[in-house]
Amino acid sequence: MPNATSETTKETGLARLWGTVVGEDTAFLLARANALSLSAANAALADYGLKVRSYSVLALAVSGERPTQRELSEFLRLDPSQIVALIDELERAGLARREPDVNDRRVNVVVATEHGREVHRRARRATNLAEAEAFGVLDDGELEQVKAALRRLAEG
Amino acid sequence: MPNATSETTKETGLARLWGTVVGEDTAFLLARANALSLSAANAALADYGLKVRSYSVLALAVSGERPTQRELSEFLRLDPSQIVALIDELERAGLARREPDVNDRRVNVVVATEHGREVHRRARRATNLAEAEAFGVLDDGELEQVKAALRRLAEG
């Protein structure tokens, strides 16, 4: 039990640090919100043997856009070597597979298996629920404003 | 030069992936915006031998709130052992120091040196500029809305 006369708790405790410049910093708030969102999503995906990374690749494989590994690398801002590992993982789990590009034999295109589509459907439901919970403190209007702003930041 | 008839570029290229479910996902957008903000801040802080982590600890040391290591750990959501390493770093650089708590000899309180305060002033200016640039695509009203929303997410 902390001593009430200790310097440790002389003010209102931890809360007083929110009043500092750090608590007003946009980058700090963004980092914390992201950490919360990330761990909520990863927790929701654990039931399906996925993490945010592998789920993102799976979702893009399911999309039907037939992304190449290079495109996945650029879009997800991950190194090509990390994409290799993620696809290996999805392939081992029977969720996706590589298909050679018809016109350029250097290129692999990533497509989902039927099982991958099914797992994605369920995983997506789970992450949607987790997101709704994580962002539940915001009303619909606020959430839309934030998304619109983040989209402009992210695409820029 | 990519072959225009290749499957790789049959649609509009990378941009077509933004139309998928991933490009609409709040967590995905948040993660990307955070990555951009983080690398901009780290780049700005490199001139001062700091990173976002060490800068945050320094800023809290400068605040005058005399945070304990435990409080820094909880507020920044970093493990106590990571706080140890960050303070060691600041101490080696002469920017901050540990002071034993008067009432509880187990506790260390972290305070900035005069040099630490000066470096913080300059580093803060640099990160403010970097932030203004990173979030420059948003007008002031949007930025305030986003900050308010993030603050509610982060504190919750």
Added chain:
DNA sequence: TATTGTTATACTCTATAACTATA
């Protein structure tokens, strides 16, 4: 007994460079 700070260790993530096969 419980807590603060510390050390040690392992695990994940990330970044880099070198290699192959194709173009």
Added chain:
DNA sequence: TATAGTTATAGAGTATAACAATA
């Protein structure tokens, strides 16, 4: 010569457990 994918490796970041000093 350049590009797509692959492999290997090292560095940064993160999580966990055990420990000494103090409460």
